[in-house]
Amino acid sequence: MLDWKKKLLDINLRLKEMSTRTPDTIKGATLLAGAGAKTGHLEAKMRELIALAVAVTTRCDGCIAAHSAEAVKLGATDDEIAEALGVAINLNAGAALVYSTHVLDAVDSLRHA
Template sequence: MAAKWAEKMTALVKSVGAFGKANKPVAEAFHTLEIATRAEGTLDAKTHELIALAVAVTTRCDGCITAHAAAAKKAGASQAEISAALGTAIALNAGAAYVYSARALEAYEEL
C-alpha cells in the first residue's frame, strides 16, 4: 500500500490553500479552532500531535494523517510512541464496534 505521503502533503497544502481562497471565513474559523486547541499550553506539541494522529486514524482522514504524522515527527515523536498512540486508536475503534454491536442486538430485540 504505497501512498506517497510526501506527494499527499503537497497536494493537501495546495487544495487547502485553494479552499481557503474560495471560503475565507470558514478557513479562518478552522485555523482559529486549531490555534485554540493549543492555546492553554496544557499539552506539549508531541502529545497534541500523537492524539491528533490517533484521532485522524479513527476518522479515516488521509489529509489529517499526512499533516499530523509530519507534525508528530517534527515534534520529536518516536516510531514507538506513534505506534502506541495508533494502538490506542485501534482499540478504541474495536471498542466502538463492540458497543454498537450491543446496540444492534438491542434494536433487533426491540423490533
C-alpha cells in the first residue's frame, strides 16, 4: 500500500524543482488547474469527484493523491467517492468494449487482405 501523504510530498518537492527549471510550464499547468473553478458551473467537491474518476481512468497515482486529499478536505463522503469510482470503472469497461470492436475490424481486415 502506498503512503499517500509521502507520495504527495515527494511529488510537490519534484514539482518545486521543476518550476525552477521550466517555470512557464508549471505556471501554465497551475492556470489550467484553476480555470474550471472560475466558471462557477460545478461546485468544488463535484470537480474533485470528477477528477478522481479521471485519475483512475488515466492511472495517475499523483492525481489520485492530490484529488483524494482535496476531496476529503471538501467533505466528499465515502459513498460519493464510491459512486465516482463506479463511473470510472464503467468507462474503462465501456472503452474496452468499444476497442474490442476495433480488434474485430482489424482481424477481419487482415484475414481478407
